[in-house]
Amino acid sequence: MGTVPPRRRSSMRIAAQNPERDTLVMRWVAVIDKIDYLALLRLPKTPSGPSEDDVRRAYRAFARAFHPDHYRTASPLVRDAAARIFSAGAEANEVLSDPMLRVRYLRCLAAGEARPRLEDLQKATREDARAAHKPAASLATTPQGRAHAERADKMIELGELAYAKGALEDAVRAEPGNAGLTAKLAAVEARVYAPRKGGQR
Amino acid sequence: MATRGECRIPSFLPGAFPATWTVGRDGLLLILCLGNPCDTLPWLSTAIGIDLGTTNTVVAVCAEGQTSVLLDESGANLLPSVVSFHPDGKTLVGRDARKRRVIDAENTIFSVKRLIGRQWGSPEVEKARETFPFKLEEGAKKAPMVVTRAGKFTLPAISSFVIKRAKEIAEATLGERVDKAVVTVPANFNDLQRSATRKAAKDAGLEVLRVLNEPTAAALAYGLGSHGTEKLAVYDFGGGTFDLTLLEVSDDVVEVIATAGDSFLGGDDIDLAIEGQITRAIIAQKQLDPRTSVEVMALVRAAAEHLKMQLTKNELARVELKAIGYGEGGVPIDFEYRLSRTQLERLAKPYIDRTLTVCADALRASKLDKSSFDGVILVGGSTRMPLVQERVEAWFGRPPRIEWNPDEVVAVGAAVLAAMLTGKQARPPKPPENDAAASKRGYTPAAGGFTPPAAPKVPSFDLPGLPPPPPAMFDEPVGKAPHSMPIPDSANIAVPSVFPVAPTGDGPLLIDVTPLTLSVEIVGGFIDKIIPRNTAVPCTRTRRFSTSTENQREVVVRVCQGEQDRAGANTSLGELLLSDLPPARRGELFVEVSFQLDADGILHVGAKDEATGREVKTSMRVSAETG
Numbered sequence: 001m002g003t004v005p006p007r008r009r010s011s012m013r014i015a016a017q018n019p020e021r022d023t024l025v026m027r028w029v030a031v032i033d034k035i036d037y038l039a040l041l042r043l044p045k046t047p048s049g050p051s052e053d054d055v056r057r058a059y060r061a062f063a064r065a066f067h068p069d070h071y072r073t074a075s076p077l078v079r080d081a082a083a084r085i086f087s088a089g090a091e092a093n094e095v096l097s098d099p100m101l102r103v104r105y106l107r108c109l110a111a112g113e114a115r116p117r118l119e120d121l122q123k124a125t126r127e128d129a130r131a132a133h134k135p136a137a138s139l140a141t142t143p144q145g146r147a148h149a150e151r152a153d154k155m156i157e158l159g160e161l162a163y164a165k166g167a168l169e170d171a172v173r174a175e176p177g178n179a180g181l182t183a184k185l186a187a188v189e190a191r192v193y194a195p196r197k198g199g200q201r
Numbered sequence: 202m203a204t205r206g207e208c209r210i211p212s213f214l215p216g217a218f219p220a221t222w223t224v225g226r227d228g229l230l231l232i233l234c235l236g237n238p239c240d241t242l243p244w245l246s247t248a249i250g251i252d253l254g255t256t257n258t259v260v261a262v263c264a265e266g267q268t269s270v271l272l273d274e275s276g277a278n279l280l281p282s283v284v285s286f287h288p289d290g291k292t293l294v295g296r297d298a299r300k301r302r303v304i305d306a307e308n309t310i311f312s313v314k315r316l317i318g319r320q321w322g323s324p325e326v327e328k329a330r331e332t333f334p335f336k337l338e339e340g341a342k343k344a345p346m347v348v349t350r351a352g353k354f355t356l357p358a359i360s361s362f363v364i365k366r367a368k369e370i371a372e373a374t375l376g377e378r379v380d381k382a383v384v385t386v387p388a389n390f391n392d393l394q395r396s397a398t399r400k401a402a403k404d405a406g407l408e409v410l411r412v413l414n415e416p417t418a419a420a421l422a423y424g425l426g427s428h429g430t431e432k433l434a435v436y437d438f439g440g441g442t443f444d445l446t447l448l449e450v451s452d453d454v455v456e457v458i459a460t461a462g463d464s465f466l467g468g469d470d471i472d473l474a475i476e477g478q479i480t481r482a483i484i485a486q487k488q489l490d491p492r493t494s495v496e497v498m499a500l501v502r503a504a505a506e507h508l509k510m511q512l513t514k515n516e517l518a519r520v521e522l523k524a525i526g527y528g529e530g531g532v533p534i535d536f537e538y539r540l541s542r543t544q545l546e547r548l549a550k551p552y553i554d555r556t557l558t559v560c561a562d563a564l565r566a567s568k569l570d571k572s573s574f575d576g577v578i579l580v581g582g583s584t585r586m587p588l589v590q591e592r593v594e595a596w597f598g599r600p601p602r603i604e605w606n607p608d609e610v611v612a613v614g615a616a617v618l619a620a621m622l623t624g625k626q627a628r629p630p631k632p633p634e635n636d637a638a639a640s641k642r643g644y645t646p647a648a649g650g651f652t653p654p655a656a657p658k659v660p661s662f663d664l665p666g667l668p669p670p671p672p673a674m675f676d677e678p679v680g681k682a683p684h685s686m687p688i689p690d691s692a693n694i695a696v697p698s699v700f701p702v703a704p705t706g707d708g709p710l711l712i713d714v715t716p717l718t719l720s721v722e723i724v725g726g727f728i729d730k731i732i733p734r735n736t737a738v739p740c741t742r743t744r745r746f747s748t749s750t751e752n753q754r755e756v757v758v759r760v761c762q763g764e765q766d767r768a769g770a771n772t773s774l775g776e777l778l779l780s781d782l783p784p785a786r787r788g789e790l791f792v793e794v795s796f797q798l799d800a801d802g803i804l805h806v807g808a809k810d811e812a813t814g815r816e817v818k819t820s821m822r823v824s825a826e827t828g
Binding site: 018020022027028031034035039056060063064065066067070072073083084088090118 | 410430451454456621622624694695696697699700701702710711712736737739740741742743744745797799800
């Protein structure tokens with residue numbers, strides 16, 4: 001403590017200019033507003049979506065590449081580009097690592113919408129959270145839908161979330177325009193994906 | 202053939218500096234540098250870490266992968282954050298200044314950190330005007346100024362004296378030029394406070410590489426050597442503030458998950474409680490009120506702090522206060538006071554309990570539970586109290602880590618980041634061996650005998666209510682409105698197949714979060730959150746708003762920071778006016794507000810009229826540089 005280590009200038013690292021990297025950054029920033037979150041974090045597109053660990057690992061690799069700390073000596077153009085890319089990636093991480101937002105986002109993606117507005121997603125998840133507390137049967141409006149919804153409620157009570165999800169999917173198929181049932185399904189999907197986190201909301 | 206021109210040297214390096222060249226008569230190429238090479242070549246100068254504390258400042262450097270705290274000529278690691286203006290025209294900083302607190306209270310400035318970046322008329326400044334012995338006055342742009350015999354100074358100017366002294370210490374110890382620094386601030390400092398701190402360092406001749414959150418700095422000092430994913434909690438209980446920060450460290454990436462804190466809770470509060478006890482005892486036993494004399498109160502205050510420090514090691518401590526008054530015939534009255542650790546702990550318990558309430562709040566925000574943490578790091582002088590260590594251990598269910606000196610760990614972390622940012626590889630620092638053993642339990646106070654000069658202490662402030670907020674222009678945010686986001690066909694977009702490899706990619710990386718929610722005021726004085734707290738920075742968020750009145754011609758975007766529902770209860774950062782809006786029915790004109798927070802915590806705000814595409818922009822740092 002207190003003693004200063006001897007220093008040799010020669011061993012100091014010199015950050016070299018990197019045209020290859022800069023070109024890549026500019027190529028990324030050109031597509032940044034168009035590509036979906038999975039492509040942005042270079043996550044594979046699987047039917048069930050990426051796992052929590054996948055997202056975390058991908059985000060770290062992403063941050064390693066684009067965090068503004070690495071671009072302090074780059075030209076302002078590249079630096080701003082990297083900051084923009086990082087902001088988008090951080091948003092992708094936020095959405096994909098939140099069980100509720102993730103369900104809604106993957107649904108948008110399946111519908112062909114790569115970059116829904118974050119505020120719309122958040123609004124949808126607030127509805128989902130409200131629906132999570134209501135029994136599905138109270139949300140259904142047709143006899144057929146109610147039958148499926150009641151089955152779902154029973155399954156939720158038993159803790160059989162995967163079956164509940166199936167029943168709710170049937171209910172939504174019976175009543176395609178029912179926003180309440182869709183929200184309930186999203187809430188259950190989030191719980192299937194992350195039992196502890198999804199349940200807390 | 203050209204015989205003279207301009208070039209940049211060395212051309213193969215980034216940050217090359219401008220130069221001119223000429224071909225001399227004998228064919229020799231002459232190159233003349235323009236400007237100071239140190240300004241553009243990071244490796245020609247040293248970057249330090251500065252922990253600018255309320256009470257003490259610590260400076261550290263990280264070189265060759267080794268981090269050390271820099272000591273002044275007398276071997277002290279703590280530089281008191283006190284500035285005193287001597288009658289002979291000299292400006293004293295540090296310990297010499299602290300000694301003058303009792304003799305020359307009006308010209309000795311301390312605890313600037315409490316007020317820096319706060320506006321004239323804010324509750325904190327009002328309270329300080331009542332309690333601080335030095336005089337405050339309103340300066341330009343509502344910034345408080347201190348009035349001394351040497352003239353008026355802004356608060357960043359006072360802080361810059363301390364930073365200048367820290368820089369001198371560093372330059373004297375290292376024997377080289379120091380012109381860059383990472384400066385730390387409490388996690389819950391808002392943007393105004395951060396920019397004011399940045400300005401202080403700039404005035405002291407340092408380029409601020411980063412304004413870093415203190416707990417994050419502490420984790421940097423500890424976390425880098427670990428492998429695999431680790432979740433850490435940083436419990437920072439200092440002289441004036443308390444913060445808890447939750448971090449996830451993995452593969453050299455430090456990610457902040459959540460932060461929470463209380464800016465009016467610290468060791469000072471415990472000192473004040475002891476002070477109250479002593480005062481009551483003096484009144485009861487000697488029929489003397491020490492509060493009537495500034496000098497005696499300073500003595501009592503020093504005694505309280507001394508007792509607290511003694512009781513970290515001993516079960517019982519005593520102080521003797523000499524000449525607290527004069528009896529008949531001018532006989533000085535002495536007073537002896539004893540305090541046991543049990544008594545101290547009874548006094549301190551409510552404050553420690555309050556820290557644990559904040560801990561519970563932070564955990565709730567992060568949706569984690571206590572058992573998911575792999576380590577708890579203690580930071581700040583108050584964490585030396587055995588009771589704090591016990592309570593933290595009981596609460597988290599694991600013994601906290603105290604290998605680094607809790608007073609120094611923040612500066613060490615700042616130094617590590619400074620080395621990282623200047624491209625000098627920082628290997629994981631190792632806590633000094635001897636210290637690790639010494640700080641196992643019960644820290645040894647630096648000063649042995651009872652001669653500590655009265656440390657600058659500030660009573661904790663109560664925050665009275667704020668005036669009602671001004672009317673806002675915005676209606677509730679628009680939910681599902683038609684938007685023109687194109688639905689892309691990802692097959693047609695040429696997405697690069699790899700990420701770029703950053704040159705410093707093998708060093709540790711820090712992903713910080715914004716500690717306080719950034720919002721805009723909406724109708725009724727409420728707020729709408731644009732960037733919620735604990736969002737990774739840098740970040741960009743946009744939100745659409747609609748007008749709240751018929752034919753509204755202008756919209757004022759009032760930006761505030763804080764966790765309260767009412768705009769008036771949060772800190773106002775500034776405002777942005779978007780005028781000349783085309784006439785439209787209420788609720789039919791949309792304004793897109795964008796917030797862009799950069800890695801240094803500076804906020805850029807934009808407001809765009811969607812119909813005409815007209816946009817106004819501002820940066821909150823501009824309005825923040827009031828000092």
